[in-house]
Amino acid sequence: MSDLSAAPAPVTVKFPHRSRRGILLGLSLPQLTLVSLMLALLLATVVSTGIAGALALTPLWAAAGVLVAVRRQGRSLIDWAPIVVRYARRHRTGQRRWLARPVSRPRTDGLLHLPGTTAALRVVTPDGSRAAAVHDPHAQTLTAVARVSSRAFALLDPATQTHHVSGWGRALAGIARTGHLAAVQVLERTVPDSGDTLARHWAQQGHPHTPLAGPLYAGLVASAGPAAAPHETYLAISLDLKAAKRLINQAGGGLPGAFTVMEQTTASLAQAARSAGLTVTGWLTAREIAAVIRTAYDPKALSHLQQWSETGRAEADPAAAGPVVQVEEYDRLITDTAHHATYWVEDWPRTETSAGFLHGLMFTAGVRRSLSLIYVPQKLESALRDVQRKKAAIIADAGERQRRGIVDSEADNVEYADVKTRERQLIAGHADVALTGLLTVSAESDTQLDAACAQIETAAGTAQVDLRRLYFQQPDALTLAALPLARTAL
Secondary structure, eight states: OOOGGGSOOOOEEOOOOOOOOOSBTTBOHHHHHHHHHHHHHHHHHHHHHHHHHHHHTHHHHHHHHHHHHOEETTEEHHHHHHHHHHHHHHHHTTTTEEEOOOOOSOOOTTBOOOSGGGTTOEEEOOTTOSBOEEEETTTTEEEEEEEEEEOOGGGSOHHHHHHHHHHHHHHHHHHHHHSOEEEEEEEEEEOOOOSHHHHHHHHHHOOTTSTTHHHHHHHHHHHHSTTOOOEEEEEEEEEETTTTHHHHHHTTSHHHHHHHHHHHHHHHHHHHHHTTTEEEEEEOBHHHHHHHHHHHHOGGGHHHHHHHOSSSSOOOOGGGOSOSEEEEOSSOEEETTEEEEEEEEEEOOOSOEETTTTHHHHTOTTOEEEEEEEEEEEOHHHHHHHHHHHHHHHHHHHHHHHHHTOOOOHHHHHHHHHHHHHHHHHHTTOOEEEEEEEEEEEESSHHHHHHHHHHHHHHHHHTTOEEEEOTTOHHHHHHHHHSSSOOOOO
């Protein structure tokens, strides 16, 4: 008889406490700036006009106090001010509505024609290769995108789960240590499907004339195909052209040299991903990258792009990758055939939980969504400086509370323990990676979007994940969450 007690325990994960500490006395930079200006104005008023002049400005002091003290969605009103001002400027200048223009000027080869901050992106393909990459001339990055597949994590035994989690950790550590990668993005999304792919597979591999089973399978494909919602996973890796300048020059310089460095990086990443149970099934071509972007804005176009493609995979002209129309509202974004709402994962589980804690969120029935995990490697020196800064801030705040006779905060004790754990890991040689989670919910109408968002928020609560809707930032948020571009700036 086997010893059941020797069976490996399921792997668990725990995330550190997210600091909400400000620069000084718990105040953020906008809060501290406003308080400093008000104190300077108060001093000048008292010196020039006396107490009477200061009392006359009481409404101003009250307004400043409200901006600093009143919080909405986890931020003070003054923290919201820059975001709201930019939204108001876009509204005043008519930039909340974007319409594609017919090409009336010389066409730039590979330009993706995307709205907003992504307007300059273009997809480039090196000579002698089918795999392409997205070049950002402003951020100086080159991003390659791979299609990824894996076995269902929830169905694996605990030992295999542990092996895959450790393998992904080692892969991220290797990425962080290279020093020339800007970001890595894992995008997992659900897409509508007309059933064309399923019908194509049945037509090529099926046996419709098999007695009894053949007609049953044919009927099942015909009825279930259009209702299918397949999952797609992409891995985007962004090369920092400035950080990798020496390697690029050694490889010949320019974009050809950058592609040589990118090919070496993608090969090592694909090998590292295999140890995490991930299979890179192919690096996308220019038309496939354009199709992924196109179907994020126009989900219903997927079936047509698949039908037009000779390979059965969706392909699109890069010039037609962007939306035809995009309308921004404060809490959602409307594109060709979909309404989108994007959330930021504000807090991950802070207690021990299963490594598959996102399973319920990713497989919420009847909800179409895109989940992006963006990993940004941190240099050891900057990570250690950040640790020292946070330790100093925690200790200073604790000393100030003690001086005022305020009861000690357990949240500060937990945060201090997390910071010390991070410091020990850095000293031991572990790599540091910043993780950002973004989730976009899509639907065909506002009513369906509201219902889908309610389902996602409920599923997130069950998964111990705190979601924060990105008000007044939806266009840039969709770009980060739903497009495989490995971008990091919101």
